[in-house]
Each structure stands twice: as structure tokens, then as C-alpha cells.
Amino acid sequence: MSWSWPYFFDYMINGLMLRGVWVTIWLSIISMILGLGLGILAALMKMYGNRGTRYIAEFYIWLFRGTPILIQLVIIYTGLPQLGIRFNVVESCILGLALNEGAYLAEIIRSGIMSVDKGQEDASRAVGMNWRERMWLVILPQATRTIIPPLGNQFNGMLKTTSLCSVISMQELMRSAQMIAQIQFRVLEAYCIAALWYLLLVSIWGLVQTRIEAHYERPFGSEEAKPNNEK
Amino acid sequence: MNDTGLVVAIKNVKKSFGNNVVLDGINLDVSKGEVVVICGRSGSGKSTLLRCIDQLETVDSGEIRAAGHLMGFKELNAKIVPLKDASVAIQQRDIGMVFQNFNLFPHVSVLENIMIAPTRILKRKKDEVEKEALALLERVGLPDKKNAYPRQLSGGQQQRIAIARALAMKPKLMLFDEPTSALDPEMISEVLDVMVDLSKAGMTMIVVTHEMGFARAAADRVILMHDAKIVEDATPKDFFENPKSEHTRLFLSKILQH
Ligand SMILES: Nc1ncnc2c1ncn2[C@@H]1O[C@H](COP(=O)(O)OP(=O)(O)OP(=O)(O)O)[C@@H](O)[C@H]1O
Ligand SMILES: [Mg+2]
Numbered sequence: 001m002s003w004s005w006p007y008f009f010d011y012m013i014n015g016l017m018l019r020g021v022w023v024t025i026w027l028s029i030i031s032m033i034l035g036l037g038l039g040i041l042a043a044l045m046k047m048y049g050n051r052g053t054r055y056i057a058e059f060y061i062w063l064f065r066g067t068p069i070l071i072q073l074v075i076i077y078t079g080l081p082q083l084g085i086r087f088n089v090v091e092s093c094i095l096g097l098a099l100n101e102g103a104y105l106a107e108i109i110r111s112g113i114m115s116v117d118k119g120q121e122d123a124s125r126a127v128g129m130n131w132r133e134r135m136w137l138v139i140l141p142q143a144t145r146t147i148i149p150p151l152g153n154q155f156n157g158m159l160k161t162t163s164l165c166s167v168i169s170m171q172e173l174m175r176s177a178q179m180i181a182q183i184q185f186r187v188l189e190a191y192c193i194a195a196l197w198y199l200l201l202v203s204i205w206g207l208v209q210t211r212i213e214a215h216y217e218r219p220f221g222s223e224e225a226k227p228n229n230e231k
Numbered sequence: 232m233n234d235t236g237l238v239v240a241i242k243n244v245k246k247s248f249g250n251n252v253v254l255d256g257i258n259l260d261v262s263k264g265e266v267v268v269i270c271g272r273s274g275s276g277k278s279t280l281l282r283c284i285d286q287l288e289t290v291d292s293g294e295i296r297a298a299g300h301l302m303g304f305k306e307l308n309a310k311i312v313p314l315k316d317a318s319v320a321i322q323q324r325d326i327g328m329v330f331q332n333f334n335l336f337p338h339v340s341v342l343e344n345i346m347i348a349p350t351r352i353l354k355r356k357k358d359e360v361e362k363e364a365l366a367l368l369e370r371v372g373l374p375d376k377k378n379a380y381p382r383q384l385s386g387g388q389q390q391r392i393a394i395a396r397a398l399a400m401k402p403k404l405m406l407f408d409e410p411t412s413a414l415d416p417e418m419i420s421e422v423l424d425v426m427v428d429l430s431k432a433g434m435t436m437i438v439v440t441h442e443m444g445f446a447r448a449a450a451d452r453v454i455l456m457h458d459a460k461i462v463e464d465a466t467p468k469d470f471f472e473n474p475k476s477e478h479t480r481l482f483l484s485k486i487l488q489h
Contacts, residue, residue: 122287123334123393127348127400128324130317137351141338219338219380 011193020176031097038102043109064103077168093165112143152209238435244293255459268446271456298325298403327397333389335381342377367395387418407438
């Protein structure tokens with residue numbers, strides 16, 4: 001069996017494949033958003049919490065950064081039911097991806113917060129902001145600028161990491177390719193198409209990321225980024 | 232402001248960083264509308280005193296009453312209880328502070344810098360606050376910079392915006408920590424002019440500065456700090472012409488050499 005272009009082009013727009021693409025997209029986005037929430041929470045707990053919350057955050061980060069995501073997914077989906085804790089496939093994937101992502105994002109967010117000038121804390125206190133107001137109005141928005149580039153790289157990684165969910169039979173892009181490959185044994189064509197789709201998704205995200213970065217750089221930019229002054 | 236007419240009443244305040252005694256029994260009263268200039272050599276505790284007044288640092292002992300609050304504490308049935316962060320923040324709203332490095336919020340526009348506290352903290356109406364913010368920009372001489380970002384402004388302009396930002400909260404007391412020290416010489420006067428105007432408008436001010444011209448023009452009292460203590464507290468005339476402390480004489484002779 002040699003390379004077949006007709007199969008190749010057929011697989012590109014195969015319904016099963018397209019569904020896989022769509023699942024990969026939403027699975028990545030949802031897991032990333034939840035991971036971001038977990039990451040912010042863990043970073044704040046670690047930086048501003050008392051001893052107890054600090055240890056909890058550190059344990060969480062240590063655990064999920066220190067073990068393979070594949071094992072995490074398998075434990076959540078096939079291991080936890082043994083203890084009577086059951087998640088369906090979709091829940092398990094989102095939970096595993098988000099928990100794993102949050103552990104990495106926590107460190108990224110922490111260094112972003114630490115990159116904000118100490119004078120900003122003084123200034124925001126001096127106008128009468130409490131801790132929450134300082135965080136949400138002053139510190140985190142400025143940390144965002146430092147956080148966005150590595151965050152974008154994490155999302156790039158997330159798009160591809162979702163492929164691991166295929167082992168617990170999540171029907172995302174990788175799993176779709178597997179299924180298609182098994183029908184006519186056109187293994188190479190099927191996986192090449194999947195690879196192309198990942199490339200396309202990651203490239204589109206690259207463009208989006210560049211625009212987001214430019215947006216957050218604007219207040220800090222040089223002459224060309226000047227907003228319209230009356231003068 | 233209590234019945235005594237004092238905006239600031241500091242009693243026997245002590246503060247150390249480790250073994251380093253930075254404030255050693257500070258007593259200081261400032262009446263409503265008074266302008267007090269504090270000078271002293273580097274490390275004498277000037278910044279720490281201002282930061283303690285505004286609760287950016289906590290004192291080890293003694294008490295600070297400012298703008299009508301017992302800073303950092305509340306009095307509960309004759310007991311004095313430390314306040315939580317959110318309650319300290321409410322006290323801080325009544326005190327404005329201006330820093331050597333401006334510390335404007337770089338991620339938002341000039342107008343937003345001024346409006347952020349009244350709109351987001353006090354939850355006041357946006358259009359009403361904007362009117363006041365524009366008036367403040369007029370007052371500091373920068374009405375055309377409302378849409379600029381801090382990075383696009385000179386140091387002198389940034390410092391004037393920082394003053395406007397503090398005034399937007401309608402403070403009862405303004406603290407200035409070397410507001411012109413980070414500025415190029417040609418920009419110093421534009422900031423001092425705003426401060427002189429403010430003092431004429433009746434604002435109570437404590438100003439850490441080595442600008443003796445400002446002290447002569449606007450101060451009611453000039454204070455010298457030396458080794459964590461206040462060693463001179465006099466009218467500008469007495470301070471410059473007839474100082475009581477040896478440290479003041481030494482300080483003045485060094486300043487005049489420059
Ligand atoms: N956060 C801190 N931790 C430890 N030591 C500190 C801290 N802040 C100030 N100090 C020390 O306290 C002393 C007084 O500092 P402070 O900044 O109040 O002096 P200053 O009179 O404002 O000096 P300058 O003219 O240089 O601004 C200095 O020895 C300084 O090193
Ligand atoms: Mg200082």
C-alpha cells in the first residue's frame with residue numbers, strides 16, 4: 001500500500017476529522033480558562049496566603065508538575081472510580097488538563113506578579129485600595145503584560161497536549177485520526193492530516209497571540225504606539 | 232481633624248528595621264492648613280516617617296492620628312485594636328501621598344489614573360468624577376494630556392499627574408516624599424509651583440524635600456531629622472537664620488555648598 005492522495009484529501013474534510021478538530025479547540029479553551037483560574041488562585045495562595053494555604057498551593061504545584069499528564073488523566077478517569085469518584089470522559093479530560101495547566105500557570109503568574117514594580121503597591125495603597133482592589137485593578141493587569149507571552153506558549157502546548165486525551169477515548173483530533181486510520185488502514189494519510197490540523201490550529205493561535213501581546217504592550221510602547229493626543 | 236484642630240498628631244512613635252532604629256520617639260503635631268517641610272540627611276528616617284503616617288509601614292510603638300483616624304487601629308470600648316487591611320485602606324483614602332518615583336499606574340491613561348480610585352473604590356458616578364478629574368488636570372496645567380499614557384510624559388508631567396491622582400480622593404492631608412528629587416532641574420519648578428498653589432488653597436501638607444526655596448516660600452515650619460529623631464522644629468526664618476541645633480547648622484552649611 002503506497003501513499004494515496006485521494007484518501008489524503010478525503011480525510012482532510014472527513015466529518016469525523018472535523019469533529020475532532022472542533023473538540024480539540026473547545027477542550028483546549030475550556031481547560032485553559034479553568035487552568036488560568038486555578039493558576040491565579042494557586043499563585044495568590046502561595047504569595048499572600050498564610051502558612052496553611054501556602055503549603056496547599058505548593059503541594060498542588062509540586063504534585064501536578066512532577067507527574068506525567070498521561071498518568072493524571074488515567075488516574076482521574078480509570079483510577080478514581082475505584083474510590084467511588086466517577087467522572088465521565090469529557091469531565092476527566094477537562095479536569096486533568098486544567099489541573100495540570102494550573103500548576104504550570106501558577107509559577108508563570110507568580111513571576112508576573114513579582115515583575116510589577118514595588119512602587120505600584122505603595123501607590124495603590126496610598127489612594128486607599130484594599131488587597132483585592134490592588135490585585136485586580138493594579139497588580140494583575142500589569143502582571144498580564146509579563147504573563148501573556150508564556151501564557152500563549154502554554155496554550156500552544158495545550159492544543160497539542162489534548163491529544164493525550166485519546167487514551168481515555170476522548171473523541172478529539174488524535175482519536176478521530178486513529179478511528180479513521182482503522183477503517184481503511186490508511187494510517188499515514190490519516191495521521192498526516194491530523195498533524196496538519198494541529199499545525200494549522202497552532203499557527204492561527206500564533207497570529208492571535210501576536211495581536212494580544214501588541215494590545216498589552218500598547219501603554220508601554222514607544223512613539224508609534226502613541227494614542228491620539230489632542231496636541 | 233478633631234476638636235484640637237490638629238490634622239496630624241504623632242506621639243512617641245518608634246520604628247526599627249531589625250537592629251536599625253529608624254524612628255526613635257517621634258512627636259509631631261500639624262494643624263489644619265499647615266505646611267511642614269522635613270529635611271535631613273539620607274537614612275535619617277524621613278521616608279519611613281511619612282510611610283508610617285500613611286500606614287505603608289506599621290509602627291512598633293506610639294500612636295499616629297491623621298486626618299481624623301487613629302492610623303492602623305480602632306478604639307473599641309477603651310481598647311485599641313489593630314485594623315485589618317480593608318479598614319486601613321478606608322483610613323488611607325483621606326491621606327494623599329506623592330512619591331519620588333511618581334508611581335503612576337502605567338497600564339492606564341492619565342485620565343484613568345486620576346479616576347480609578349474615585350470610580351472603582353468609592354463607586355462614584357463616572358461622569359461626575361470625570362468632570363472633577365478634568366478640573367484637576369487643568370489645575371496641574373496638563374489639560375491636553377488626559378489620553379496619554381504615563382510613559383509618554385516627562386518626569387515633571389508625571390509628578391503633576393500623581394498629585395492630581397492623590398487630590399482626586401479629596402484628602403485632608405497630603406504627604407510628599409522628595410517629589411522633585413528624581414526630576415531634571417528644569418522640571419523642578421513646574422512641580423513646586425503646583426505644590427505652592429496647593430498650600431495657598433489651604434491644604435495641610437508634610438513635604439520631605441531638600442528644596443530650600445520651597446521651604447522659604449511655602450512652609451510654616453521646617454523640621455530637621457537626624458539619626459531617627461527630630462532635632463529642629465522651627466519657622467523657616469528661625470530654621471535658616473537662627474537654628475538651635477548643631478545638626479541644623481551642619482546640614483545648612485552642606486546644602487549651601489552645592
Ligand atoms: N523596608 C525596609 N527594610 C529595612 N530597612 C529599611 C527599610 N526602609 C528603610 N530602611 C532603612 O531605614 C533607614 C531610614 O530610611 P528612610 O528611607 O526612612 O530614610 P530617608 O531619610 O528617607 O533617606 P533618603 O534621604 O535616602 O530617602 C535607612 O537606614 C534604611 O536603610
Ligand atoms: Mg527617603
